[in-house]
Amino acid sequence: MELQYYGANCVKIVTKGASIVIDDNLVKLGLKSITKPTDIALRTSSLIPNDGAQFSADMPGEYEVADVVIHGVAARAHMDEEGALNATIFTVAANDLKVAIVGHIYPELSEDQLEQIGLVDVVLIPVGGSGYTLDGIGALQVIKKIEPKVVIPTHYADKALKYEVPQAELADALKNLGMEPAETLDKYRPKAGEISDTTHLIVLNRQ
Numbered sequence: 001m002e003l004q005y006y007g008a009n010c011v012k013i014v015t016k017g018a019s020i021v022i023d024d025n026l027v028k029l030g031l032k033s034i035t036k037p038t039d040i041a042l043r044t045s046s047l048i049p050n051d052g053a054q055f056s057a058d059m060p061g062e063y064e065v066a067d068v069v070i071h072g073v074a075a076r077a078h079m080d081e082e083g084a085l086n087a088t089i090f091t092v093a094a095n096d097l098k099v100a101i102v103g104h105i106y107p108e109l110s111e112d113q114l115e116q117i118g119l120v121d122v123v124l125i126p127v128g129g130s131g132y133t134l135d136g137i138g139a140l141q142v143i144k145k146i147e148p149k150v151v152i153p154t155h156y157a158d159k160a161l162k163y164e165v166p167q168a169e170l171a172d173a174l175k176n177l178g179m180e181p182a183e184t185l186d187k188y189r190p191k192a193g194e195i196s197d198t199t200h201l202i203v204l205n206r207q
Contacts, residue, residue, distance in 0.1 A: 001095045003122070003188045005204035006034055008163075009044065009103060009133075009155045011124055015094040017067035022090070022101050022124070023048055030162040040065050042090050044103025045077065060088055069093040073116045076106040078133050089117060096192035097121045100146060104155075107138035109145050121195055122188075123148035126155030127177060128167030135168060136176025143177075143199070150190065151179065151201045158206060170203070177201075 002014045009023040012034065020040040025048045027033050033051050035041055041053035050056045055065050063070040070092055077087035090101040100117055102125040109117075123146055129135025133155055134142065143151055156170040157163075174180065182200040186207070 001097050001099075001190055003099070003124075003152065003190075003204065004186075004207050005152070005154065007031060007158055007161050007206045009124075009126055010034065011101070011152075011154065011204075013092055013094075013099060015067055018065060018094070020068065020070075020092060021053065023103065024051055025049070031160065040068065040070075042070065042072075042092075042101065044088050044090065044101060044105075045086070057090075058088060067094055071116065073113055075103075075109070075113065078104040078106055079131075080106060089113070091117055091120065097190055099124065100148065102126065102134070102142060102146075104133040105142070107134060107141040109142065114145055117146060120146055120148045121192075122150040122152060122190060124152050124154055127153045127170070127173035128155045128157065128163075129173065130165045130167055132163075132165040132167070136173040136178075139173075140177050140179075147199070149195045149197060149199060150188075151177075151199060152188070152204055153177070153201070160206070174201070 013020040035051035039053040041056040043058035060072040060074040073089040074085040075087045100120040126133040179201040184203040
């Protein structure tokens with residue numbers, strides 16, 4: 001498995017048999033879309049357009065495509081009223097690893113949601129805050145609930161991106177998160193059985 005970061009909440013996960021693109025909202029933010037017709041597209045919000053991938057999901061449910069098992073869990077969006085469930089947390093399981101993709105959610109998760117998410121190796125989580133998405137404090141609340149082995153922050157300030165709402169600088173978000181990067185990488189290639197049980201943070205450079 002290989003993970004690459006493209007800015008905002010957009011990440012590509014490549015497995016032995018599939019290429020999965022998450023939250024490709026890059027055109028709206030001033031960059032080029034990275035989604036190809038052969039990709040699997042996952043969107044944590046239905047507001048993110050589908051760019052013509054062979055398979056696309058933005059709703060809760062169980063999906064099995066190529067060698068990948070995908071589970072969508074209904075969640076309250078960050079700006080939702082209480083009781084609304086307009087966001088989706090996705091888990092992607094492949095190559096004996098499981099990745100959770102947290103979009104712009106409200107930071108309180110129920111026991112039922114946590115049970116559906118299950119044990120996770122890697123979590124991708126936004127940290128930019130400003131009332132638009134999770135900030136470092138809210139992200140930490142979610143991380144403590146999910147208990148992943150690896151945390152990869154997304155959706156923070158980037159001069160190349162034209163965010164609707166200014167986002168926090170990564171360094172400031174990480175202070176609130178209370179974590180320092182163990183590594184900064186262009187690509188992350190986790191391997192089952194080689195990830196430390198102690199939660200650590202990895203920063204991915206934007207491609």
